[in-house]
Amino acid sequence: MKRYLINAISLLLLAVIWSGCSKKEAPLLPxxxxxxxxxxxxxxxxxxxxxxxxxxxxxxxxxxxxxxxxxxxxxxxxxxxxxxxxxxxxxxxxxxxxxxxxxxxxxxxxxxxxxxxxxxxxxxxxxxxxxxxxxxxxxxxxxxxxxxxxxxxxxxxxxxxxxxxxxxxxxxxxxxxxxxxxEKKLYLAKVNLNLINSITEAKKTSPTTAFSGSANYTIAPTSDADAYAKGMLTAYYNGPTATSDWYLYIQAMVSFSEDNLNRLPDSWDTSFTGILNPAKDSNGIIKRRYDLVRNYFKENYNVDLQLIGNAAQAN
Structure with missing residues (x-):
């Protein structure tokens, strides 16, 4: 009887030890x-x-x-x-x-x-x-x-x-x-812009059919104002394409706030400032294309790229 009791106690101790070992965090494996x-x-x-x-x-x-x-x-x-x-x-x-x-x-x-x-x-x-x-x-x-x-x-x-x-x-x-x-805001702006540039330079994203069809690329623009009127952000002398514009719309969202995109620009300003203002967007095509890009990333990736630009240029 004593021997059975000793065996039972030994088994119980082993079970406790095994239980304790099994709860230890697993080591990192290469x-x-x-x-x-x-x-x-x-x-x-x-x-x-x-x-x-x-x-x-x-x-x-x-x-x-x-x-x-x-x-x-x-x-x-x-x-x-x-x-x-x-x-x-x-x-x-x-x-x-x-x-x-x-x-x-x-x-x-x-x-x-x-x-x-x-x-x-x-x-x-x-x-x-x-x-x-x-x-x-x-x-x-x-x-x-x-x-x-x-x-x-x-x-x-x-x-x-x-x-x-x-x-x-x-x-x-x-x-x-x-x-x-x-410094943190400058870091935010630079890191996110570099991440976006890594995406576009590696061609990991491309314009949707709706975006490509929302501007007429068969007739080359003849000036900055003409390019904006046609919904194009690529400089008129660089031969705008749907792909080059797709990338620039993304870049505009992550680097400029909505306030700046809607602000009245200076007449000579060819930055993203004011691209959603009628002074540049004379036909409303830029706003329609902007919405196409923004909604694409919202609907397919649950990401609002404009929130990055808003944070980067927050007061």
């Missing part, structure tokens, strides 16, 4: 996709978050990556280099400081991802989001202390940069802890 990147890249708390992004959207959020990942395109590397005395167009970057990646992801979520539905992000996010501590646009500056003036490399920090199926995002550094409301 995931490798078609592009050869393996997640997680480390064992930080944000690695779980990054792995969940991949599972949800199919996009790699990388904080360890090569220069090829950042700069390579089929037509060559896009990092700025010195050619003779001048610098080529391009950018420079540095990988994120890993101490600030959680805060960097918080910023990216609140100012970018949260504007879109999961369906939209699955369809349109680039394959890689590169987490950076620095993203700089390079330009040619001049040192006038010498005679003659000499060319020097100019650096302009930017919130984001799109480069062939990857989006590089800034603020993986201590600045993310003290970002001001104005």
């Amino acid at each position: 995931t490798e996709g078609n592009e050869g990147y393996t997640l997680p890249q480390g064992n930080h708390d944000y690695d779980t978050r990054i792995l969940n992004y991949y599972k949800k959207y199919g996009t790699y959020f990388l904080y360890q990556f090569s220069e090829k990942d950042a700069y390579w395109t089929p037509t060559g590397y896009k990092n700025a280099i010195k050619q003779g005395q001048y610098w080529s167009d391009g950018f420079e970057m540095k990988a994120a400081d890993q101490a600030f990646i959680n805060q960097q992801l918080d910023l990216f979520e609140s100012q970018c991802l949260n504007f879109y539905s999961e369906k939209f992000l699955k369809a349109f996010l680039p394959s890689k989001i590169l987490l950076c501590s620095e993203v700089d646009s390079i330009y040619n500056d001049f040192d006038f202390s010498t005679s003659p003036a000499t060319v020097v490399k100019g650096l302009r920090s930017v919130a984001a940069w799109y480069n062939y199926n990857n989006l590089l995002i800034n603020y993986g550094n201590a600045k993310v802890l003290t970002i001001t409301p104005e």
Whole structure:
């Protein structure tokens, strides 16, 4: 009897131990996709978050990556280099400081991802989001202390940069802890515009039949006013097409508020300001086409692109 009691107690203890072990969180298992990147890249708390992004959207959020990942395109590397005395167009970057990646992801979520539905992000996010501590646009500056003036490399920090199926995002550094409301708004505008440009440059979206048929492209416009009257946003001298206009309507929504789109423009203004005002939209065609694009993304992806432009230009 005593032996049976001991056996029963032993079985009960084993059951309790097994139950406790089964409730422990499963370890992160490596995931490798078609592009050869393996997640997680480390064992930080944000690695779980990054792995969940991949599972949800199919996009790699990388904080360890090569220069090829950042700069390579089929037509060559896009990092700025010195050619003779001048610098080529391009950018420079540095990988994120890993101490600030959680805060960097918080910023990216609140100012970018949260504007879109999961369906939209699955369809349109680039394959890689590169987490950076620095993203700089390079330009040619001049040192006038010498005679003659000499060319020097100019650096302009930017919130984001799109480069062939990857989006590089800034603020993986201590600045993310003290970002001001104005800086946050600039970040919102730049990151979302770069995301939209990545979609259009990769031709992941195209005009609907209704949009293509809502303007007559058989007769080329002869002036800016003529293009606007025909419902075209592409500069008249650039040969407007349904595709080029589709992209520009999207860009207008994410970069300009509704107030600015409806504002009375200056007579010489060829920006998106006032494209919905009768001063530019003399025949009301731009407004009809604008509604076609806006409603397409609402109905098919549950995303109102205009809310991004409103937030980017909010007072």
